[in-house]
Amino acid sequence: MASDPMIQLKDVRFAYEQGEDDTPQAAEFAIDGVSFNIEKGSFVAIVGSNGSGKSTLAKHMNALLLPTSGEVLVDDLNTVTESQTQPWEIRKRVGMVFQNPDNQLVSSVVEDDVAFGPENIGIEPSEIRRRVDESLQMVGMYEHRKKGPHLLSGGQKQRIAIAGVIAMDPECVVFDEPTAMLDPKGRREIMSIIRKLHSQGRTVVLITHFMEEAAEADRIIIMEHGKVHADGTPAQIFSRDDLGVLALPFAVKMAKRLRQSGIDVPADIVTDEQLADFLCSKEQG
Amino acid sequence: MQIRIEDLSKIYSPGLPYETKALDHVSFTVEAGEFIGIIGHTGSGKTTLVQSIAGLLEPSDGRIVSVHADGTETVISQKGKESALVRRKVGIVFQYPEYQLFEETVMKDVCFGPKNQGLSLEEQKERARAALDLVGIDADDKGEVSPFELSGGQKRRVAIAGVLAMRPEVLILDEPTAGLDPKGHDDILEMIRRIRQEMDMSIILVSHNMDDVAEYADRVLVMNHGKMVFLGTPKEVYCEHEEALRAIGLDIPSCPSFLWQLKNRGMDVDDNKLEFEETAQEIIRAVKSRWQ
Numbered sequence: 001m002a003s004d005p006m007i008q009l010k011d012v013r014f015a016y017e018q019g020e021d022d023t024p025q026a027a028e029f030a031i032d033g034v035s036f037n038i039e040k041g042s043f044v045a046i047v048g049s050n051g052s053g054k055s056t057l058a059k060h061m062n063a064l065l066l067p068t069s070g071e072v073l074v075d076d077l078n079t080v081t082e083s084q085t086q087p088w089e090i091r092k093r094v095g096m097v098f099q100n101p102d103n104q105l106v107s108s109v110v111e112d113d114v115a116f117g118p119e120n121i122g123i124e125p126s127e128i129r130r131r132v133d134e135s136l137q138m139v140g141m142y143e144h145r146k147k148g149p150h151l152l153s154g155g156q157k158q159r160i161a162i163a164g165v166i167a168m169d170p171e172c173v174v175f176d177e178p179t180a181m182l183d184p185k186g187r188r189e190i191m192s193i194i195r196k197l198h199s200q201g202r203t204v205v206l207i208t209h210f211m212e213e214a215a216e217a218d219r220i221i222i223m224e225h226g227k228v229h230a231d232g233t234p235a236q237i238f239s240r241d242d243l244g245v246l247a248l249p250f251a252v253k254m255a256k257r258l259r260q261s262g263i264d265v266p267a268d269i270v271t272d273e274q275l276a277d278f279l280c281s282k283e284q285g
Numbered sequence: 286m287q288i289r290i291e292d293l294s295k296i297y298s299p300g301l302p303y304e305t306k307a308l309d310h311v312s313f314t315v316e317a318g319e320f321i322g323i324i325g326h327t328g329s330g331k332t333t334l335v336q337s338i339a340g341l342l343e344p345s346d347g348r349i350v351s352v353h354a355d356g357t358e359t360v361i362s363q364k365g366k367e368s369a370l371v372r373r374k375v376g377i378v379f380q381y382p383e384y385q386l387f388e389e390t391v392m393k394d395v396c397f398g399p400k401n402q403g404l405s406l407e408e409q410k411e412r413a414r415a416a417l418d419l420v421g422i423d424a425d426d427k428g429e430v431s432p433f434e435l436s437g438g439q440k441r442r443v444a445i446a447g448v449l450a451m452r453p454e455v456l457i458l459d460e461p462t463a464g465l466d467p468k469g470h471d472d473i474l475e476m477i478r479r480i481r482q483e484m485d486m487s488i489i490l491v492s493h494n495m496d497d498v499a500e501y502a503d504r505v506l507v508m509n510h511g512k513m514v515f516l517g518t519p520k521e522v523y524c525e526h527e528e529a530l531r532a533i534g535l536d537i538p539s540c541p542s543f544l545w546q547l548k549n550r551g552m553d554v555d556d557n558k559l560e561f562e563e564t565a566q567e568i569i570r571a572v573k574s575r576w577q
Contacts, residue, residue: 049467050469153328184535186327209470257561258569272542276550280552
């Protein structure tokens, strides 16, 4: 497969505070020598405990943070040089959704909020209208377009925040723990929007603590102490025995248990759906 | 101490166009030392319920009674009655409690509650030390540190210690693991289990995590549209009322949820299982019987 990277990280290091002489000690690096590419159209989950550097890494993907050393290329644009001249070129390509929707909504009317991004990059008014309607429909919030965001639930607010990002028509969307503050219903809604975005061909990066969510990605990257600890398909990642405190998804735990009792569950089964399919097809065999 | 919630209702903005019945005649009893899990959607009335029990909201109707070991009863919350008493007996830890830390040092922050209860400085410190010890924070090491220098998980534990230091008889926790990583999540739940054992408190846990409620709670209370729809052991609620819970749109714990998927695909399994091992045994039995 020809490689066509959306985002390239090359030996990225980042320190939040620099010492007097501008030379941070190794221990102060929140990101400490990270290199990998994210291919266009892929769905990558980044997991790791609190403080492992995953959010810091995410903020490098649309130039909200710039590397202390090393470089980040977004669609071949270097974030350091571009952010001095045309930061919007980066942010048009990579949109970002954060954990707390309350911190992302700026307007008192839903549709104005969604229009905020496209207005700022000088899109034609008729095109803005089209994009706002389309993105609100996509997240299932079109009927609420005239409401005030403060009247909506957390999950609904998060959907508005996502619509605001989609209205910018980015090739890639980075989600930083988008479901952490939501109830199960809100979580399911957000995950179904993420699946939809991926099926449209957009690149999706999902930072999460929920391994069930990560299991849906094509690839999982585990961060630990600012470094990449593991990188592979969900099946490869979940078969490792050095995952430490990361909780395995239910289906992976159950598959392991069933193998001990002689039920030969293939290693690439990582979701409930896949496991149920396998067990039920086995019946006819 | 037993707490009896009697026919409790709460109406927001009564008489106004946006009048909302947030609690609709809810009655149940929290037994001494019991662990109750409360589940329900955002907007189902869970938070209104626990805030009423904690005496932070005045009931529109009904009352809350505490029953002491000797059988005597005290009304601790009722419409039009000052509820200082209830606040002394019921402690509540809000969502994201770390945002409420405000003092210069960890020790001062934890002492704040006991100080307001009028205890001497000695007693305050003794209580704070004991509370910090319970949440797994070393008072000698961290007592004089600013709470803002701690990690997210540590801040949350200090905030919980602040409530424990007031020695409530009932401890309410509203989504105490929200936003934590899997290890922080497990640490907090183990801590709650320890607190319950060592301090012999009743625990009320509001949670969206059905697996946690299934594992830790003695009884599960399900709220929907301000009403209590079910109250029973995790097995009764999750296994016998599975369909109804799905209709409300609530999650089912992983084990019965997976068994239900198998059953729906025509496999002959009993989905009344909550524990991992018994679920595995049931699947093995069903699969092997079909193989032969």
